[in-house]
Amino acid sequence: MTFQELLLKHKSSILGDWVKAIVETYPAETARFLRQSKDQFANPVGAAIKTETEHIFDQLVSGGAERQELDKFLDRIIRIRAVQDFTPALALGFIYDLKRAVRRRLEKDLKQQGLEEELLKFEETVDNLMLQGFAIYVSCREQIYDLKAMEMRNLYAKVLERSGIFTVVPDQETLEPLSETDEQNKA
Amino acid sequence: MHVIFSLLAVIVLIAIAYAGVAGAGMTYLFGVVIPYAAVITFFLGLILKVLKWGRSAVPFNIPTTCGQQKSLPWIKPNSVDNPTSTGGVLARMFFEVLTMRSLFRNTKLDYRVAHGQPVIRQGSEKFLWLFAILFHYSFLVVLLWHLRFFMEPVPKLVGVIEALDGFFEFGLPQLLLSGVILVAMAGALLDRRLRMPNIRYISLTSDYFPLFLIMGIGITGILMRYLLRVDITAIKELTMSLAVMKPVIPQAPIDPLFYAHIFLVSVLFAYFPFSKLMHMPGVFMSPTRNLTTNSREVRHVNPWNYPVKTHTYDEYEEDFRDLMIEAGLPVEHNPAEEAAAAEGGGEAAEAEPEAPEEKKE
Amino acid sequence: MANPTPKPEQIAAVDHKPPAADWMDTKPEFKPGMFLYAVRKESLEGVGQPNPRDWNPTDADWKLPADWKGIVREGIKERLQRFRSFQIFMDICVRCGACADKCHFFIGSGDPKNMPVLRAELLRSIYRGEFKVAGKILGKLAGGRKLTEEVIKEWFYYYFQCTECRRCSVYCPYGIDTAEITIMAREILNLLGCQIDWVGTPVNNCFHTGNHLGLKPHTYKENVEYLLDDIEEYSGVRINPSFNRKGAELLFITPSGDVFADPGIFTFMGYLMLFDHIGLDYTWSTYASEGGNFGFFTSHEMMKRLNAKMYAEAKRLGVKWILGGECGHMWRVITQYMDTMNGPADFLEVPVSPITGTRFQNSASTKMVHISEFTADLIHNNKLKLDPSRNDHLRVTFHDSCNPARGMGMLEEPRYILNNVCNNFFEMPPQTIRENTFCCGGGAGLNAGENMEMRFRGGLPRMNAVQYVKDRHGVNMLACVCAVDRAVFPAHLEYWVPGVKNCGVTELVANALVMDGEIPRQYNLRGEEVNDLREEVDLPPIQWPEEEEGGEPSEEGGE
Structure with a gap:
């Protein structure tokens, strides 16, 4: 059995472990709600964790993981954690939890079949995933500060401009809430 | 802590009754004095509490609107969830109290991905509603057929209820479903409290205690009826004597379990007015449910409405008069014009726009 | 987020194990981005509110009035008599938990104290501990606790984390309305001069100007x-x-x-x-x-x-x-x-x-x-000349604002208008609209700048539903009938659902209005070229009359 096949075979248990680890970063009273409530509208956080972890896993297993796709999936989880009560480390730590889950479920099989090398490679992929996640997290935080500034500007700029206190009219480009690079990052 | 304390409390209560009757032979205390005291406490407490609530004012008309308002004639209003008439309010309260409608509203959309396609299904989370409604109705049925112990002859209605309740015609004496459902549902509600971490987090001793108490009452009742087969004639002799206010402890001995049962019931009655169980009368008095939503059409009066300090137009104009004149905004008093008018002739001042009359009451 | 990065072993130590303490024993932490600034002294003075002073929620000493406990007790007592809602909601909650997962702040933040029932218990526990015999004697066992400065801080944190949207009250079997409890708690906090700046200063401004x-x-x-x-x-x-x-x-x-x-x-x-x-x-x-x-x-x-x-x-x-x-x-x-x-x-x-x-x-x-x-x-009554096709580049959904929905019941009127002024209207999922609508996350004075992260959490459920109709129907405009929505949504949309804009219903009406003496409406009210917008959604451009084609919005186009 190849490493990939092993991953696929244990997919549900690995994902189960991974989701559990993520959900347990929340208070116990909340964790249950996140895990149990199936309604994606009543429970958007839980739904995002569940669906996106699976997407990420599938991408990684498929071999030809696409960076952009991964970005999209990671973004949906990290965007939420970036505004919740987490330190940056806690907000992103969930990515490494995938390593733990895989090791825990596959360790025996891998030893038996001499596939430890493959595991190391896989863990390297997860390390890269963390770097990707880091970029997303930072861009989310930057965006928050950007938006704070934008809001202040929207609130007062027009008044100041019209009362003559603000004489230089900023052009449309700079009034856009996002810089070009942010747009690209998100695409 | 909350759970264990509550459970212990109920066990201790049972033990007290057992010890009191079987040990010390205080049948009169447990069979007569305490039940009377409990019933008096119940009614007095309930009435006083409801009166206290009633004394508290309803200053504003604050119903939660859960449907379309009555506005334009061609838009269909939702006269139950947004009731503009007393009839609508009665209907709303009817569904609220008898069908626990708001709890039923606890629906959710079930969203799943099947074969790569999102599938939406109208699922629901009705367990809480189901447990609650079964619990309350079985409680009611149990209460109703207990009337047979306090009435002679037994009213027809009680007989009918009993017949329906024993529909399955199982066991001897016939199994009455309501008692079993009552205990089972109390158990289910307890289980929910214990197993769902967020519900457990919010639960207090006063949430567990009534559940254990009611389970205790139910279980002692079931034991008496089906297992110990206590002396039913003696019990009825006692209960009838209580009902007609001539209490007598019957000659024939009654199992202490009966005293435990009646003691727990007494505790429940006495505890009722001081606890969350007051949601029973409270639901009728909830201002977000029992008011009409026509407060734009008919003025709601606040009994303690008091005058407040406002910022009048005059004060406002006083602050900004020059700026207003400069900007071409009309003003009540224009000093320049007034001066010019005064020069032009004395009576011009009379022709000034009528003095602003809006003084706060 | 200014916290120093924890070392790996620290992470391992805190990771995954949230404090299991009873809620009465956990205290809120005032972190930047999560709490609101204290009202400035002048704003309280301007309207004659008590205890004006310079202070900050992160201070250890909040400079409460000397007899603050008495003020709070008296404040609660007075309100119990004046508001039956308050008295009853203090007495009858059975903590069934039906409301627990209905709050947008709970859904978005995962903080258990954002469950409406617990938000109410913050005050209810004081009511029991200070006013009920059982609570006074038995304390925690009877669900009561004593009034301390920590309690005031907790109230400030959580009652200014409730938008008074009333969603929980829809599902409560007794109609208990957390908004009502929040209103009372804020009144009491105001007796101590504990107000947020984004409410207190606008109040003073509104009063005078x-x-x-x-x-x-x-x-x-x-x-x-x-x-x-x-x-x-x-x-x-x-x-x-x-x-x-x-x-x-x-x-x-x-x-x-x-x-x-x-x-x-x-x-x-x-x-x-x-x-x-x-x-x-x-x-x-x-x-x-x-x-x-x-x-x-x-x-x-x-x-x-x-x-x-x-x-x-x-x-x-x-x-x-x-x-x-x-x-x-x-x-x-x-x-x-x-x-x-x-x-x-x-x-x-x-x-x-x-x-x-x-x-x-x-x-x-x-x-x-x-x-x-x-x-x-x-x-x-056919009194408006409308050309809804002018809004064809828009795919619109409607956000029911909390108060018109749950405090009034105005659900159909805006929808009727929208269906008449634009051709592409799509509803969000039923459990997120009408009386079930999710709050924007910025109501009741919470749309300040400093608490943006907290707002974003609160806005998540609403934005999640918008994302759904964007994915499904290509929705690109979120219409609403609320000024706070319009203040809050631009940032929320930019963060959660980029590509969707926000507008008031009347803006769309005006874009579709055929005005007497108008010039060809090449531009919408935002000054955006309509053909650019049409191109974005693959609609063919409109051929404007010759004299206007390609021109700048004309300066002289008056008559």
Whole structure:
């Protein structure tokens, strides 16, 4: 059995472990709600964790993981954690939890079949995933500060401009809430 | 802590009754004095509490609107969830109290991905509603057929209820479903409290205690009826004597379990007015449910409405008069014009726009 | 987020194991981005509120008044007698948990104290501990606790993390309304001078200048004039509204935020165009220039003090009745409080639309009609010339604002309008609209700048539903009838659902309005070229008449 096949075979248990680890970063009273409530509208956080972890896993297993796709999936989880009560480390730590889950479920099989090398490679992929996640997290935080500034500007700029206190009219480009690079990052 | 304390409390209560009757032979205390005291406490407490609530004012008309308002004639209003008439309010309260409608509203959309396609299904989370409604109705049925112990002859209605309740015609004496459902549902509600971490987090001793108490009452009742087969004639002799206010402890001995049962019931009655169980009368008095939503059409009066300090137009104009004149905004008093008018002739001042009359009451 | 990065072993130590303490023993941590700034001293002084001082929520000492405990006890006692809602909601909760997962702040933050039941218990536990015999003696066992400064801090943190949206009260079997409890808690906090700046300062501004930014009368007028210039530029129609004019038939009052803040100004332009189109005899007031009432987020008394201006101004100007603009909590106040507090408005007449003759019997006593009711009636009677295809580049969904939905029940009117002014309208999932609507996350004074992360959490459930209709139907415009929504949504959408914009219903009405003497409407009210917008959604460009083609918005296009 190849490493990939092993991953696929244990997919549900690995994902189960991974989701559990993520959900347990929340208070116990909340964790249950996140895990149990199936309604994606009543429970958007839980739904995002569940669906996106699976997407990420599938991408990684498929071999030809696409960076952009991964970005999209990671973004949906990290965007939420970036505004919740987490330190940056806690907000992103969930990515490494995938390593733990895989090791825990596959360790025996891998030893038996001499596939430890493959595991190391896989863990390297997860390390890269963390770097990707880091970029997303930072861009989310930057965006928050950007938006704070934008809001202040929207609130007062027009008044100041019209009362003559603000004489230089900023052009449309700079009034856009996002810089070009942010747009690209998100695409 | 909350759970264990509550459970212990109920066990201790049972033990007290057992010890009191079987040990010390205080049948009169447990069979007569305490039940009377409990019933008096119940009614007095309930009435006083409801009166206290009633004394508290309803200053504003604050119903939660859960449907379309009555506005334009061609838009269909939702006269139950947004009731503009007393009839609508009665209907709303009817569904609220008898069908626990708001709890039923606890629906959710079930969203799943099947074969790569999102599938939406109208699922629901009705367990809480189901447990609650079964619990309350079985409680009611149990209460109703207990009337047979306090009435002679037994009213027809009680007989009918009993017949329906024993529909399955199982066991001897016939199994009455309501008692079993009552205990089972109390158990289910307890289980929910214990197993769902967020519900457990919010639960207090006063949430567990009534559940254990009611389970205790139910279980002692079931034991008496089906297992110990206590002396039913003696019990009825006692209960009838209580009902007609001539209490007598019957000659024939009654199992202490009966005293435990009646003691727990007494505790429940006495505890009722001081606890969350007051949601029973409270639901009728909830201002977000029992008011009409026509407060734009008919003025709601606040009994303690008091005058407040406002910022009048005059004060406002006083602050900004020059700026207003400069900007071409009309003003009540224009000093320049007034001066010019005064020069032009004395009576011009009379022709000034009528003095602003809006003084706060 | 200024916390130093923890070392790996620290992470391992804290990771995955949230504190398992009882909620009474966990205290809130005031982290930047999560809490709101304290009100500045001058703002409290300006309206004569107690205990003005310089302080900060992160301070250890909040400089409470000497007898603060007595004030709180007395405050609770007084309110128990004055408000049956408060008394009953303190007594009858059975903690069934039906409300637990209904709060947008709980859903988005995962903080258990954001469960409505627990938010209420924060106050209820003091009620038991200080007023009930069992609570006094048995303490925690009876669900009671003692009043400490920590409790006040906790109240400040959590009662300014409730938007008074009433969603929980829809699902409560006893109709317990957390908004009502939050209102009481905030009143009590205000007795101690513990107010947030984004409520306290707008209150002071509204009181003195009539609007929440503190714009003086001439600035208010100037702002409107700039909007008139924009309208002329984009539509070719010059409008001349009146201010503070006596003898007008109607007085129009809307939230002042719409006069100067993006994208509310476009809704404001919409009002101006709509009223011009139908030839309405109305006036604006600079004195009563604020429909929104931040007093509602302070105390019943402050709400009354600010709201009094509406009737006072209507009386001074001698209008027949009042028309009100798109605003959320303003309409809760008008529907459920205004007439009771500041009425009876017997100097006004029962509103009758001067255009259609429709009598608004539903507001026979308040004498105030909602712009959506008014516009829906106009459309129903064919009084508006509309070309909904002008909004064809928009795929619109509608956000029910909490207060018009759950404090009024105005659900169909805006939908009727939207269906008449645009051709692509899509509903969000049923459990997220109408009486089940999710809050924008910024109501009740929480749309300040400093708490943006907290707001984003609160806005997540709503944004999640928007994302759904964006993915499914290509929705690119979120319409609403609330000025706070319009202040809050731009940032929320940018963060959660980029590509979707936000507007007021009346903005879309005005874009579809065929005005007398208008030039070809190559530009929408935002000054965006319609053909650019059409291109974005793969619609063929509109061929404008020769003389206008490719031109800049013409300066001389007046007549």
